[in-house]
Amino acid sequence: MSSSSLSPAGRMSGSDGDSAADTHRREKRRLSNRESARRSRLRKQQHLDELVQEVARLQAENARVAARAADIASQYARVEQENTVLRARAAELGDRLRSVNEVLRVVEEFSGVAMDIQEEIPADDPLLRPWQLPYPAAAMPIGGAHMLQY
Secondary structure (H helix, E strand, O other): OOOOEEOOOOOEEOOOOOOHHHHHHHHHHHHHHHHHHHHHHHHHHHHHHHHHHHHHHHHHHHHHHHHHHHHHHHHHHHHHHHHHHHHHHHHHHHHHHHHHHHHHHHHHHHHOOOOOOOOOOOOOOHHHOOOOOOOOHHHOOOOOHHHHOO
16 A cells, blocks of 8 residues: 555545545535534624623613612601601690690689680691691682682
């Protein structure tokens, strides 16, 4: 045998023995692999772009939710502070009412004139329920042209 030798399949191998069909087949396979790799890279890039867009969308949504939560927390703190002030004011007014009632008792005792002293504020007092109108909104007197006449 010369510079070429037989392969296990019995074909000629080596530089002299490569057939054009084998070379063509290898080249075709190499091109197919390149194209497959290119498509795979494109799919990966497209997936990465979609993930980047989703991250941006989620970050924007997260920022909106965080801003809303901060706004609600601020409103809560403001309302809680108002409630604290109102509770203190109610306690102060209760103390003043008790003091006035004590004075009225003393006046009643020494003058002999009966005083109408309320120990408790009635539960139906509209001043205790400012969020509830004393009459329905439809029945509220609304000013018209007649109010401006003399």
